[in-house]
Amino acid sequence: MTILRSREIPSVSGKPRPKRQSSDIIQPSTPARKQEPSAPSLDRSSPPTNTFRRRRSPRLESLNGFTEKEVSILVCSNRKSNVGERFLSLRSGKKVANGIETSGSEIDSRKLDLVEETNIVSKELDNSGDDALVRSEEKGKSVMAEVNDVEMKCDEKPSSSVNRRKYTREEKAKGIQVENLSPPITTVGVEEMDIDNSIDIQNPPEGASLTKSSVNAQNQNGNASRNQQFRDFAERNASRFARFDVEMEEEEESSDKEEVELQVEDWPGPFSTAMKIMKDREENTILHDGVPFSSDIERSSSPIVWPPRRSDSFTSPPPRAPSLQELSMRVLVKNADAITSLDYVPDSLRVKLCQLLCDSRRMDVHFLDLLVRxxxxxxxxxxxxxxxxxxxxxCFKNCDTSNLMVLQLDQCGRCMPDYVLPSTLARSPKSLPMLSSLSLSGACRLSDVGLRALVSVAPAITSINLSQCSLLTSSTIDMLSDSLGLVLRELYLNECQSIDLKLILTALKKFEKLEVLSLVDLPSVRGRLLREFITARGQALKQLTLSNSVKLTDSSIKDISENCPNLRVLDLANVCKLTDCALGYLANGCQFLEKLIFCRNSFSDEAVAAFVETSGGSLVELSLNNVKKVGHNTALALAKFSEKLQILDVSWCRDMSDNALGYIVDSCSSLKVLKVFGCTQITDTFVLGHSNPNVEILGLKMDPFLNHLTKNHPDS
Known part of the structure; x- marks a missing residue:
């Protein structure tokens, strides 16, 4: 719908036109689709001057019986007499007002003010709820020029429309078409307007067949077409934002079905028996002859009975005197710049000294020269x-590396790009003939080319750590499988985001003696891919780290328990989809686990206790960090069945009471480290009341625990 703007209309002849008065009338004509012979004029006093006429609009055939001439409907306002009076303007110069024909001499005194007509049309748009259209300056000029042309031709040359452009039925019906969402709307002249757009909705002229419902229907059609255009645009661009993984969806659906089946399944073996016993014990504790216990009776009949030491013996444990070796190491760290040689210093003490220097940020080039000398x-x-x-x-250009067996240069991204290796570590084909352990964690500037050059001079590598090497791709694993497939035993690929497990699956199967595999924080780790590798090489695996593998489910743990009988270390931290079924699989399949890491898993207290009862005899380290349901059942099982337990982490397990922790610490004589970060429920009753002098409690409130935390614990 086109809105006429109020502006000065330039003269066709190039001469300045006189300023238009408020009573001037603009008489646009209905656009003609094709030329036809003109019919006899309604005004018989003036014969027609042309033999062709425009085709009538079908909407005007019923207006007051005038079927021989095409008329234009305008909204006029008579300032002198009747405000808001409606007129029908004919091409012959006559007007029809309220069904009465008027002579052409009255037209000059009843012309329409362009500003007033614009305001009326704008009100019609507001009342009909139609959207406002955007117009450019060229469009306004085009509209005004065509209005001027229409006015002259209507008043002077009614037959001059023979040479005008033909308009199709679609152009007459639609008027303005929005072809695209982003380009501006095409300029349309007054002759292309639909005649319905010039009628006042509130006060339509007599005899007109247009109703408010039809206008609303047209508006709805326009809105529908506009919504369809937005919908088409969204469909064209949706592929850029949508992400759909068919394999992931299928795996999740299958895992959900398996988990539903497992909920009904009764696991055969000791684990299911222990679970049933604990559930029956809980029911008997809650109800006695159908009457619930009161809180006092429940506390008195608590399954954990732990007598703390007497209150008069609540004293802080005596500080442990440091050993002579520890005192010597501290002195060496403080005076590292004065050390002139490391000859006759064993490798174990060199490693500890380097660790202390790095922790205190005192490592420098001087001490590195002593190491490589x-x-x-x-x-x-x-x-x-x-x-x-x-x-x-x-440091390394003249280093004799012929006897080097262990090389650890972690966080070497700043100093080890590809182009320095040919002049340092890989300067000759036999520069590293005895190297067995290589750790380059954090080498963010090392690419596939540099690692290939390094591995080519070290054919005896059995352990390689490539964690956080962001430039390494899947082709690196293919190269390692071809070079070290028969000798490699340990492979660490933590946080290598450019490595896809799907692409390296074939290469992983070539490592016949692989015992340690670490895939921490790899988004490509999925149950189906892990199942293929475990089925092929799971018999030799002893350590498997799958932290932050959020896509794994209970079915993956079932595959591990069935195909990894020699597994000793398992890390399942932040694998949030696991349920109690996973513990049942581990208890029945992996009977020799020595280190088990859980964190933020949703296991129940009864399931953890049942696992400890059936498979906790060999545990040396157990982490239950943020497993919030852990409580007294787990405490009882740990105290009775974990004789070898040395490190226990129950951080953020706030259902562990003083009695539960005291019972664990006093019963587990081998326990050396207990981590209780976030356990705000612990009081001095436990801290000062336990009787195990060898245990070290980390994470107590206001305790300077950082002085005791080291990367390699001296007792581990």
Whole structure:
């Protein structure tokens, strides 16, 4: 729908036109679709001057019986007499007002003010709820020029419309068409307007067949077409934002079905028996002859009975005197710049000294020169972030690496790009003939090319740590499988985001002696892919780390328990989809687990207790960090069946009371480290009341525990 703007209309002849008065009338004509012979004029006093006429609009055939001439409906306002009076303007110069024909001499005194007509049309748009259209300056000029042309031709040359452009039925019916959402709307002249757009909805002229319902229907059709255009645009661009993984959806559906079946299944074996016993015990504790216990009776009949030491003996444990070796190491760390040689210092003490220097940020080039001097068998630097390329090149360009067996240069992204390796570690084909352990964690500038050059001079590598090497791709694993497929035993690929498990699955199957596999925080780890690898190489696996593998379900744990009988270490931290069924599979399949890491899993207290009762005899380290349902059942099982337990983490397990922790600490004589971070329910009753002098409690409130935390615990 086109709105006429109020502006000065330029003269056709180039001369300035006189300022229009408020009573001027603009008489647009209905656009003609094709040329036809003109019919006899209604005004018989003036014969027609042309032999062709425009085709009538079907809407005007019923207006006052005038079927021989095409008329234009305008909204006129007579300021002198009747405000809001409606007129029908004919091409012959006559007007029809309220069904009465008027002469052409009255037209000049009843012309329409363009500003007033614009306001009326704008009100019609507001009343009908139609959207406002955007117009450019060129469009306004085009509209005004055509209005001027229409006015002259209506007053002087009614037969001059023979040479005008033909308009199709679609152009007459639609008027303005929005072709696209982003380009501006095409300019349309006054002759292309539909005649319905010029009629006042509130006060239509007599004899007109247009109703408010038809206008609303047209508006709804326009809105529907506009909504359809938005919908088409959204469908065209949806593929750029939508992400759909068919394999993931199918795996999730299948896992959900399996979990539903497992909920009904009764697991055969000791685990199901222990679960049933504990559930029956809970029911008997809650109800006695159908009457619930009161809170006092429940506390008195609690399954955990732990007598703390007497209140008069509540004293802080005496501080442990440091050993002579620890005192010597502290002195060496403080005076590391004065050390002139490391000859005759065993490798174990070198490793501890390097660790202490890196922790205290006192590691420098001087001490690194001492490590690489001579023909060392091991170089272990846990933090090389301070080392530059020039310093690294200067230290290793003349180093004798023929006897080097262990090389650890973690966080070496700053000093080890690809182009420094040919002049340092890979300077000859036999520069690292005895290297068995290589750790380059955090080498963010090392690519596939650099690692290939390094592995080519070290054919005897049995352990390689490539964690956080972001530039390494799946082709690296293919290269390692071809070079080290028969000798490699340990592979760490933690946080290598560019490596896809689906692409390296074939290469992983080539590692015949692989015992340790770490896939921490790899988004491509899924149950189906893990099942294929476990089925092929699970018999030799002893350590499997799957932290943050959020797509794994109970079916994956079932595959591990069935195909990894020799598994000793299992890390399932932040695998949130696991249920109690997973513990049942582990209890029945993996009977020799020594280290088990849980964190933020949704296991129940009864399931953890049942697992400890059936398979907890060999546990040396157990982490239940943030397993919030752990309570007194787990405490009872740990105290009775975990004789070898040395490290226990119950951080954020706030259902563990003083009695439960005291019972665990006093019963587990081998326990050395207990982590209780976030356990705000613990009081001095437990801290000062337990009787195990060997245990070290970490995470107590206001306790400076950072002084005791080291990367490699001295007792571990």
């Amino acid at each position: 001579g023909s060392p068998t091991g170089i272990c630097v846990p933090d090389c972030s301070w080392l530059t390329e020039e310093q690294f090149t200067e």
